[in-house]
Each structure stands twice: as structure tokens, then as C-alpha cells.
Amino acid sequence: MNDTIWTAPDLTGHRVLVPGGTGAVGEGIVRAFLEAGAEVIVPTRSEERSAEFRAVLGHAAGEHLHLVVHDYTSFAGAQDLVEQIVHFRGGLDSVVAPIGGWWQGRTLAEITEEDWQSAFTGLATTHMAVLRAALPDLTDAGAYTVVVGDSSAWPVPGSGLVSMEQAALLMMQRVAAAESGSSRRVFSLVLGPVTTRHAEGAVDAKDVGSVAVAISAGIAPSASIGLHDHDEIQTALSTLAAGEAS
Numbered sequence: 001m002n003d004t005i006w007t008a009p010d011l012t013g014h015r016v017l018v019p020g021g022t023g024a025v026g027e028g029i030v031r032a033f034l035e036a037g038a039e040v041i042v043p044t045r046s047e048e049r050s051a052e053f054r055a056v057l058g059h060a061a062g063e064h065l066h067l068v069v070h071d072y073t074s075f076a077g078a079q080d081l082v083e084q085i086v087h088f089r090g091g092l093d094s095v096v097a098p099i100g101g102w103w104q105g106r107t108l109a110e111i112t113e114e115d116w117q118s119a120f121t122g123l124a125t126t127h128m129a130v131l132r133a134a135l136p137d138l139t140d141a142g143a144y145t146v147v148v149g150d151s152s153a154w155p156v157p158g159s160g161l162v163s164m165e166q167a168a169l170l171m172m173q174r175v176a177a178a179e180s181g182s183s184r185r186v187f188s189l190v191l192g193p194v195t196t197r198h199a200e201g202a203v204d205a206k207d208v209g210s211v212a213v214a215i216s217a218g219i220a221p222s223a224s225i226g227l228h229d230h231d232e233i234q235t236a237l238s239t240l241a242a243g244e245a246s
Contacts, residue, residue: 009036009218014033015085016033016216017043017092018095019042019126024194024199024205025147027056028194028205028206028207029205029208029212030060031057032206032210032212037064038213039064046069072130078130083133091137093138093139094141094216095130095131095134095138095144097145099123099147100149102159103159104159106158107158108161127169142185142216143185143186144187145186145216149162149190150190150192152166152169169188185220185221187215187222190224191228202229202230203227208227211227211236211237219243220239220244
């Protein structure tokens with residue numbers, strides 16, 4: 001989005017939780033929220049991982065970045081994380097969840113129970129745990145956004161468990177949005193190939209972050225937004241700025 005003028009909204013004081021923020025797409029989301037002035041809370045697996053992520057962010061890792069060593073992959077762990085944020089930060093405004101991983105190598109007829117537990121059950125449980133813990137405690141100032149890939153809608157032979165898990169997350173977003181009505185805004189960002197520090201794609205991870213910032217800063221109703229190219233990024237930013245669904 002280098003040829004597009006994008007002025008980040010002022011999110012000073014906005015408290016956003018980014019589970020999965022140390023990942024490649026998560027990095028772009030964290031950078032965008034930090035540039036907007038938000039208080040960005042990123043749980044990590046260890047102090048070593050925290051130090052590594054600070055090094056990756058460089059000068060962007062200022063006083064508004066809050067790295068917390070915490071296991072949020074279970075219902076109890078996610079609940080404890082959210083309760084600590086609400087207690088020590090005075091509340092929670094937004095969640096952006098680029099929690100994910102990739103799995104491949106077997107057809108569905110060949111998967112093992114270990115494959116099922118790690119590639120489907122583990123990731124789906126983590127997403128459900130965070131949404132269950134955080135959604136009721138969100139303030140009116142932000143939104144809940146889950147980040148998925150195109151494998152949620154397109155079957156990927158040999159990676160069927162990923163496709164199934166991502167499709168489940170899309171339905172999780174739709175159900176949460178329907179159940180929340182106007183009391184909470186719940187979004188999904190559906191990504192094609194993304195440019196990160198590890199790969200080249202049609203959109204940049206930072207642009208994904210800009211759309212997530214626009215969601216949290218705006219008033220647009222719950223929606224699922226596809227981000228596959230430059231034009232879709234621009235369209236999303238324009239419609240979100242206008243307070244519309246994309």
C-alpha cells in the first residue's frame with residue numbers, strides 16, 4: 001500500500017490484546033497498533049521469545065508494547081490472561097487474533113490422532129478460549145477480530161486439517177457476531193498470501209494491521225473482510241472509515 005496515503009487513527013490509550021502477535025502476520029498488526037498509539041499487549045511463550053520479538057520490532061518496541069509471558073491456549077489460561085489485563089490495565093478495548101500455524105503432509109484418511117489434536121483441536125481450542133474469555137469484557141470502544149487464511153474457504157489437499165480449522169473459525173466469528181448483535185463488533189479478516197519477513201505475498205502484513213486498526217477505531221458493524229490485494233485493502237479502509245460493513 002505504498003502508493004496510498006494512510007493516516008492511522010489516534011488510538012492513544014486503546015488497550016488491544018494480540019495473541020499470536022509474535023508471528024509473521026502478527027508482527028504487522030502489532031506495528032500498526034503501536035504506530036496508532038495503542039497500548040499493545042502480546043502474550044509470549046517465554047522471556048527468550050519476548051526478547052527476540054523486541055529485537056525484531058527494533059525502535060517500534062517502545063513503552064506502549066507490553067509483552068507478557070503467559071499460556072493462553074486453554075480456557076483457564078485465557079481467562080486468567082484477560083482477568084489480569086482488566087485488573088492491571090483497567091479494561092480491554094480490542095482483540096486481534098492472528099493465532100495460527102500450518103500443517104501438511106497427510107490426506108484426511110491418513111491423519112493420526114496426534115495430527116488431529118495439534119492441527120485442529122489445539123488451534124481451535126485456543127481461539128475459542130480467547131474469544132470466550134475476552135468478548136464479554138470488551139469495552140464499547142473497540143472490536144474483536146479473528147484472522148484466518150483463504151484455506152478457510154478453499155480445500156488444500158494434504159493440509160485438510162488446516163482448512164477445517166480455519167473454516168470453523170469463520171463460523172465462530174459469524175456466530176459470535178449474530179449472538180452479540182449491536183453490543184459487540186466481531187470481525188474476521190480473510191487473507192491471501194501475505195508479505196512478511198519470511199515470505200512474499202500480494203498484501204503486506206502491515207497493511208493487514210492497518211485494516212485491523214481501522215476496525216478497532218471505527219464503528220462499522222460486524223463483517224468478514226477479504227484482503228487479497230491492494231484494491232481490497234483500499235476498499236476495506238474506505239468502507240471502515242465511512243462506518244460501513246465491507
